[in-house]
Amino acid sequence: MAAEVLLDHEQQYKMLEAEILRFVHKPGDIISESSLCQRFGLSRTPARSLLQRLQSNGLIRIEPKRGSIVTKLNLNVINQLIYERFAVETMVLRDYIAACNPADVERVRFLFYQLKDVAAPYFDDREAFDTSRFLTVDLSMHSEWFRRMNLDYLWQRLSSPQSSYTRFCMLDILSGNNVPDVLEEHGQLLHLIESGNTTDLEPLLRRHLYGGIRRIGSRIYTTYVDYFEPFGGDERAAFKET
Amino acid sequence: MAAEVLLDHEQQYKMLEAEILRFVHKPGDIISESSLCQRFGLSRTPARSLLQRLQSNGLIRIEPKRGSIVTKLNLNVINQLIYERFAVETMVLRDYIAACNPADVERVRFLFYQLKDVAAPYFDDREAFDTSRFLTVDLSMHSEWFRRMNLDYLWQRLSSPQSSYTRFCMLDILSGNNVPDVLEEHGQLLHLIESGNTTDLEPLLRRHLYGGIRRIGSRIYTTYVDYFEPFGGDERAAFKET
DNA sequence: TTTCGACTGCTTGTATACAAGATATTGACA
DNA sequence: TGTCAATATCTTGTATACAAGCAGTCGAAA
Numbered sequence: 001m002a003a004e005v006l007l008d009h010e011q012q013y014k015m016l017e018a019e020i021l022r023f024v025h026k027p028g029d030i031i032s033e034s035s036l037c038q039r040f041g042l043s044r045t046p047a048r049s050l051l052q053r054l055q056s057n058g059l060i061r062i063e064p065k066r067g068s069i070v071t072k073l074n075l076n077v078i079n080q081l082i083y084e085r086f087a088v089e090t091m092v093l094r095d096y097i098a099a100c101n102p103a104d105v106e107r108v109r110f111l112f113y114q115l116k117d118v119a120a121p122y123f124d125d126r127e128a129f130d131t132s133r134f135l136t137v138d139l140s141m142h143s144e145w146f147r148r149m150n151l152d153y154l155w156q157r158l159s160s161p162q163s164s165y166t167r168f169c170m171l172d173i174l175s176g177n178n179v180p181d182v183l184e185e186h187g188q189l190l191h192l193i194e195s196g197n198t199t200d201l202e203p204l205l206r207r208h209l210y211g212g213i214r215r216i217g218s219r220i221y222t223t224y225v226d227y228f229e230p231f232g233g234d235e236r237a238a239f240k241e242t
Numbered sequence: 243m244a245a246e247v248l249l250d251h252e253q254q255y256k257m258l259e260a261e262i263l264r265f266v267h268k269p270g271d272i273i274s275e276s277s278l279c280q281r282f283g284l285s286r287t288p289a290r291s292l293l294q295r296l297q298s299n300g301l302i303r304i305e306p307k308r309g310s311i312v313t314k315l316n317l318n319v320i321n322q323l324i325y326e327r328f329a330v331e332t333m334v335l336r337d338y339i340a341a342c343n344p345a346d347v348e349r350v351r352f353l354f355y356q357l358k359d360v361a362a363p364y365f366d367d368r369e370a371f372d373t374s375r376f377l378t379v380d381l382s383m384h385s386e387w388f389r390r391m392n393l394d395y396l397w398q399r400l401s402s403p404q405s406s407y408t409r410f411c412m413l414d415i416l417s418g419n420n421v422p423d424v425l426e427e428h429g430q431l432l433h434l435i436e437s438g439n440t441t442d443l444e445p446l447l448r449r450h451l452y453g454g455i456r457r458i459g460s461r462i463y464t465t466y467v468d469y470f471e472p473f474g475g476d477e478r479a480a481f482k483e484t
Numbered sequence: 485t486t487t488c489g490a491c492t493g494c495t496t497g498t499a500t501a502c503a504a505g506a507t508a509t510t511g512a513c514a
Numbered sequence: 515t516g517t518c519a520a521t522a523t524c525t526t527g528t529a530t531a532c533a534a535g536c537a538g539t540c541g542a543a544a
Contacts, residue, residue: 043528044529044530045530046528065534
């Protein structure tokens with residue numbers, strides 16, 4: 001195979017990152033410097049930079065003199081990151097609902113109808129359903145309230161593919177089982193925004209953000225068991241949704 | 243000066259990090275590969291690794307063929323990180339107050355008295371006041387509720403020296419002006435925990451966490467103006483505390 | 485057959501020569 | 515004196531030789 005020489009470092013990194021996030025490289029897989037040298041037509045120095053960058057984002061672990069290994073997901077870490085997202089987004093959305101004007105509401109409404117359009121094939125013509133686009137529109141709704149409240153950096157920080165969380169979400173998404181829930185819950189969020197209701201916000205967001213754990217369920221211990229770090233202690237308590 | 247050859251990579255990194263956090267290397271300063279080579283007795287490859295690691299944590303910016311420059315603080319980013327901390331800690335502390343038992347309360351009370359002890363010299367014998375120790379005990383109170391709620395990773399994520407926020411706090415701390423406020427506010431937090439009161443929690447935490455911006459105040463635009471990125475737009479709105 | 489040791493081939497870690505861009509210096513020329 | 519181009523010297527980027535640790539293979543000896 002010819003080396004992919006057309007890509008700059010940033011593109012190379014994004015490509016590797018995407019491959020890890022989408023489980024093309026599975027947890028436990030080895031990505032050696034030499035494989036990157038061949039693939040991208042690099043010498044070892046820039047290949048090492050790529051690996052070090054992947055490591056600093058928690059996607060691989062470089063073991064000296066042994067190799068670079070795609071990290072496994074840590075359910076404990078995932079739970080804490082969901083908690084973080086839940087805490088932050090509850091407050092952001094509360095503040096957003098207090099601050100938004102009719103034009104803002106209209107924008108959210110538009111994004112929701114867009115989400116419905118993208119989701120339609122999921123029920124009618126499963127083949128035509130575009131998972132990736134659904135995810136994009138889903139996220140663009142969430143980013144809307146952050147953007148409106150001038151919290152773009154914070155949204156970027158929460159949604160950047162660090163550590164285990166993004167890959168966990170990807171497990172949920174790739175199976176496609178999240179579509180009905182996401183559609184339903186985003187509809188309810190829109191309804192809260194339209195009505196200015198903030199009292200029902202917290203339980204709804206809790207259900208929405210912990211949905212991944214609910215849907216993946218026991219497959220963590222069966223189908224996907226090799227993707228996760230061995231479970232020690234009482235991490236099964238995760239199922240109780242706090 | 244003899245090279246500091248006794249340190250391993252981790253220690254070298256921590257040392258550089260601490261020097262940047264404490265403004266030994268000021269925003270805008272240049273840290274070249276060759277300076278690290280000389281100082282630590284390294285060749286360029288491991289020196290580059292150190293710099294890339296600093297860059298991935300937002301402490302320096304590597305400009306190709308030009309140099310590596312200590313980043314300036316971005317007030318907009320700082321505000322968003324304070325917002326994050328505020329949102330998360332409000333929820334953590336609310337949950338903590340609902341979950342803690344008398345032994346937990348006693349532990350917090352002990353930490354508060356410890357904080358009072360460390361702070362005492364600040365008022366009596368300013369020379370004997372230990373800034374670093376005060377900060378440690380301050381943080382150990384905050385980490386206590388995270389630890390109790392099994393959110394250690396989240397605490398680590400929020401308090402790790404990324405980006406601008408930790409350095410901003412350091413500006414506040416190095417001046418020492420935060421001691422009375424911190425003592426007072428931690429006392430009030432203890433009081434809320436003892437009484438199980440959660441309704442006053444949010445305003446108190448807002449005051450506590452935005453305290454740095456309040457105390458530094460206009461010095462952002464005067465004394466410390468060179469430490470910050472140029473201000474564009476309406477970032478002065480920061481003063482309104484949301 | 486089993487055990488154990490040398491060895492072969494892998495991995496990443498380090499040092500260093502060279503490439504190439506950015507910037508400051510220098511000096512000739514007007 | 516002022517201007518501007520050549521140049522010297524800085525910076526980081528890249529390629530690569532060598533170091534050194536880990537692991538699996540192979541084979542000889544018990």
